[in-house]
Amino acid sequence: MAVCGSCGMMINGEPKLSCHAFLRDYGGRVIRVEPLDHFPIERDLVIVMESFIDKLSSVKPYVIPKAEKPIEQGEYLQTPLQLMAFKQYTQCINCLLCYAACPQIALNDDFVGPAALALAHRYNLDSRDGGKGERADVVASNQGIWECTFVGACSEVCPKHVDPAAAIQQTKISASLDWFKARLLPGAN
Numbered sequence: 001m002a003v004c005g006s007c008g009m010m011i012n013g014e015p016k017l018s019c020h021a022f023l024r025d026y027g028g029r030v031i032r033v034e035p036l037d038h039f040p041i042e043r044d045l046v047i048v049m050e051s052f053i054d055k056l057s058s059v060k061p062y063v064i065p066k067a068e069k070p071i072e073q074g075e076y077l078q079t080p081l082q083l084m085a086f087k088q089y090t091q092c093i094n095c096l097l098c099y100a101a102c103p104q105i106a107l108n109d110d111f112v113g114p115a116a117l118a119l120a121h122r123y124n125l126d127s128r129d130g131g132k133g134e135r136a137d138v139v140a141s142n143q144g145i146w147e148c149t150f151v152g153a154c155s156e157v158c159p160k161h162v163d164p165a166a167a168i169q170q171t172k173i174s175a176s177l178d179w180f181k182a183r184l185l186p187g188a189n
């Protein structure tokens with residue numbers, strides 16, 4: 001069903017959810033099943049994902065309200081249009097296929113990587129959020145969006161069509177505009 005993200009493996013060299021891989025698609029060929037690339041191996045097909053959890057935490061993947069309001073004033077409301085701006089990026093199931101596919105992760109273990117950067121983008125686009133500046137130290141660092149060379153393999157293997165490559169490129173544009181704004185209009189933000 002591709003909902004829990006816990007069965008990611010390399011199947012004949014490709015990162016896939018094994019719950020979503022069907023024997024009929026392999027036409028009687030030998031099938032080689034291995035643990036996900038680019039992660040230490042705990043045992044058999046189990047990988048160690050602490051580094052990913054640290055990267056995920058580092059981008060503050062939660063709504064940081066623009067201003068706190070008393071609970072009696074009700075919820076932080078959002079229109080369907082505002083929701084559509086980021087909904088695609090909420091579909092991530094943390095399966096890590098995108099990390100196994102990413103050639104930059106293969107070269108640099110410290111790269112924050114596709115899923116964590118897509119999730120940062122998800123919260124930066126949220127109309128209720130005011131945490132973009134707090135995330136920028138990690139997101140717009142050399143280990144963040146600028147380490148991505150837009151190969152796009154992450155988006156090709158993503159079983160939830162999150163398109164992390166698009167999220168990263170959009171974040172690059174946004175970070176560049178913020179950089180220019182800060183220099184041309186100091187104090188405007």
Ligand code: SF4
Pocket residue numbers: 091092093094095096097098099114115118154157158159160161162163164
């Ligand atoms: S972005 Fe896609 S491939 Fe990457 S962890 Fe999320 S669901 Fe998996």
